Amino acid sequence: MTFLTTDRLVLRPHAIADEALYRAFWGADVPPMKGVRSIAPLEPELAFARLLRFIGHWSVFGFGPFVVEERATGRIVGEVGFAHMRRGNGADFDTVPEAMWKIDAAFTGTGVATEAVTAAVRWFDGRGISQRTVCMIDPLNSPSLAIAARFGFRPFRDTAFRDTPVRLLERISVV
Secondary structure (H helix, E strand, O other): OOOEEOOOEEEEEOOHHHHHHHHHHHHOOOOOOOOOOOOOOOOHHHHHHHHHHHHHHHHHHOOOEEEEEEOOOOOEEEEEEEEOOOOOOOHHHHOOOEEEEEEOHHHOOOOHHHHHHHHHHHHHHHHOOOOEEEEEEOOOOHHHHHHHHHOOOEEEEEEEEOOEEEEEEEEEOOO
16 A cells, blocks of 8 residues: 655545545535635535545556545545546546645645645656646635646636536646
């Protein structure tokens, strides 16, 4: 199993033993950012389905999103990584790995998102899985757009996903 360790975090693939902590992470009410649609909270059934999806993703593709644990507490504080999501955004988006990140709102402004995404991007790029990656972000989600820019993602199209405006971004790694 792949484990990535940073000063404050452990990133690792999802496991069925995570169910209770994962449901708690996805079930938490997230204070909404003005105008930004959030996928959280998730009902327990949807959180469980998501957990199973990502366990399977690692089995099929050899990579996937990581659970992000706070080293000091073992609490799940995020989810970052890459996955094939097949969202219906066209071949220029759906045929390459999609970057994703969600960090507990309590850690906003602490650098935890940057720390976790840095570890995941370095791991992914080091495997040579795909030179091009994409991500999809609500255009009003300034913090996520800032993280995307920090890691070299550049906008290539605005569209809608499930009737919500989104910005599609791409990144070409130099590794």
